[in-house]
Amino acid sequence: MKSISLSQIIGLIIASLVVGFILKAIDMSPMDFWKVLWERISKLALWAWNGLDGLALYVLMGAAIVIPIYVLMRVMKKGRG
Numbered sequence: 001m002k003s004i005s006l007s008q009i010i011g012l013i014i015a016s017l018v019v020g021f022i023l024k025a026i027d028m029s030p031m032d033f034w035k036v037l038w039e040r041i042s043k044l045a046l047w048a049w050n051g052l053d054g055l056a057l058y059v060l061m062g063a064a065i066v067i068p069i070y071v072l073m074r075v076m077k078k079g080r081g
Helices: 007-024 031-080
Strands: none
Touching: none
C-alpha cells in the first residue's frame, strides 16, 4: 500500500478547514450533511424508478399493438411465398 505524502496531508487539512468553515457558515453538522445527501439520493432513485415504471407501461401498451401486427405480417408474408 502506498504511503500518504506530506502534500496530500496538507491538502486534506486545507480541504477539511474549508468544508468545516462552509458547514459552520450554513449552520449544518456533518450528520445533517450526510442525511440531506442520502435523502436527495433516495429521492433521485425513486424518481428514476418511477420513470422506468412509466416507461415499462408505455412499452407494454405499445407492444400490445405492435407485436400482433408484426406476427400477422409475418404469417401473411409466409403465406405468399
